[in-house]
Amino acid sequence: MVLSGKVAIVTGAGRGLGRAYAEALARNGAKVVVNDVDDIAHEVAASIGGAAVVAPVGPAETADRLVATAVEEFGRLDVLVANAGVLRDRVLWKMTDDDFDTVVDVHLRGTFTCARAAAVRMREQGTGGSLVLVSSPAGQRGNFGQTNYSAAKAGIAAMARTWALELARSDIAVNAVVPVAATEMTRTIPAFAPLIEESERTGAPLPDWVRRDEGLGTVEDAAELIVYLASDVARGVTGQAIGIGGDRLALWSHPAEKHVEFATGGWTAAAIAERFGEFEPETYGIPLPVAP
Numbered sequence: 001m002v003l004s005g006k007v008a009i010v011t012g013a014g015r016g017l018g019r020a021y022a023e024a025l026a027r028n029g030a031k032v033v034v035n036d037v038d039d040i041a042h043e044v045a046a047s048i049g050g051a052a053v054v055a056p057v058g059p060a061e062t063a064d065r066l067v068a069t070a071v072e073e074f075g076r077l078d079v080l081v082a083n084a085g086v087l088r089d090r091v092l093w094k095m096t097d098d099d100f101d102t103v104v105d106v107h108l109r110g111t112f113t114c115a116r117a118a119a120v121r122m123r124e125q126g127t128g129g130s131l132v133l134v135s136s137p138a139g140q141r142g143n144f145g146q147t148n149y150s151a152a153k154a155g156i157a158a159m160a161r162t163w164a165l166e167l168a169r170s171d172i173a174v175n176a177v178v179p180v181a182a183t184e185m186t187r188t189i190p191a192f193a194p195l196i197e198e199s200e201r202t203g204a205p206l207p208d209w210v211r212r213d214e215g216l217g218t219v220e221d222a223a224e225l226i227v228y229l230a231s232d233v234a235r236g237v238t239g240q241a242i243g244i245g246g247d248r249l250a251l252w253s254h255p256a257e258k259h260v261e262f263a264t265g266g267w268t269a270a271a272i273a274e275r276f277g278e279f280e281p282e283t284y285g286i287p288l289p290v291a292p
Contacts, residue, residue, distance in 0.1 A: 001231040004029035007074040008230060009066050011057050011114060012084030014040035016183040017134070017219045021081050023048055024223035025230060031074040033066055035084065057084040057110030063117035076125060079230040080118040082111040082156075083134045087185055089145045100148045107152035111159065115174075119167060128171030132229050133160045135176040135241060140252055142284050157241050161254065164239030173238040175229055178252055179222040180215050180245030182206065192216055195289060207291075210246065214289045217246030225249070258282065 008025050012018040014036030022032045026048035034045040035053045045052035051073040055062040070077040086106050088099035115131050122129035138146050139153025160176040167174055180186065182196045195216060199206050211217050225244040228234050243250035259279045263271055 001028050001227045001233060003227070003230055006030045006078040006230065007033070007070050007076050008079035008081060009033045009035065009070055009077065009114070009118065010081040010083060011035040011066070011110065013081075014038065014044055016185065017179055017181055017222055018081075018083040019044055020181075020219035020223040021083060021226045022050065024220070024227050025079070025081075026050060028227050028231075030079065030230065033070045033073070035062075035066055056106070057082075057114060058105045060113045060117070062110075063113040066114060067117045067121050071121065076127075077118060077121045077129065078127075079130045079132065080114060081132045081134070081226055081230075082114050084110055085134070085149075085185065087146075088148060090147075091145050092147055095147055103148035104152050107149070108155045111156050115159070115163065119163070119170075119172060122172050123167075123170045126170075128235070129173075130230055130234070131160075131163065131167075131172060131174040132226055133157075133174070133176045135160075135178050137178055137180060137243075137286050140178060140241070141286050143286050157252075157254075160241065161239050168238065171235070173229070173235060175238060176241040177222075177225055177229070178241055178243040178250075179225070180243070180248075181217060181219045181222045183219060186216075192289070206246065208247075209292050210289065212247045213292070215243065215245035215248030215250070216289075221246055 008030045010018055010022040010032055013022040013034040022034050022044060026032050032048060032050040034041045034050050037056050041052040041054050051069050053066050053069050067077055084106055086103060088103050090099055111133055133156045135156045136153040138150040139157055142150050157176040160174050163174040186192045187196050195210055222244045241252040243252055261275050
């Protein structure tokens, strides 16, 4: 995928998945504005010939600064990868207002403000573009101890579908990606933590069954999806939630009615109780890995 002439912003690009995204975009020819909350952003930017913006995402001022830097340094903006995130994991009855607000502000508000600023610039340019919004399996299925994170990541997927509608006439594609990789953030997920810790302890790569069945691999495995979505080849792909990890590529379904019944004149509580037993409940939560 040749990205020569394209300019991208990647938030939270100092470490982990964000760094892998920035490096992969640059490797394929894009100029990249690297964002993070500390000076590691400068280190990454220097290593890939990009520019750095050290600031927390969330405030509109940061979003405006990111877009302005892309235009001032490289002349335009074609791609936004809204990746920045933090964790404040606690069960519901122990989660504080600050725990909730911090995570929602960075993930959800940060995605909103950065996407809004990017969309304004892309519409002014009139040459289309791509917004890549990073979601999570926790946003699709829920995850124990992650009220704030799951809610924000589910909201990101919903925003991708909404913005795909709103920006279609401007030829701006909007997609959510659902990556799974061995990082400090996935280490907090009970389903994946033992696998990551065992791999790090032994120095061995993740087993083939983990890469295939669980879709858990390296950050580099997940970065190629970002390259694809940034390219002109993916121009017609929009409004989707796409999973990537290890050897696994997946298209997530959007919420849909699974089982529908009708009652002429409406439903009573008693009738609902009688009929609901025929519905097959949906599963929830990220399932624990099971070795073959």
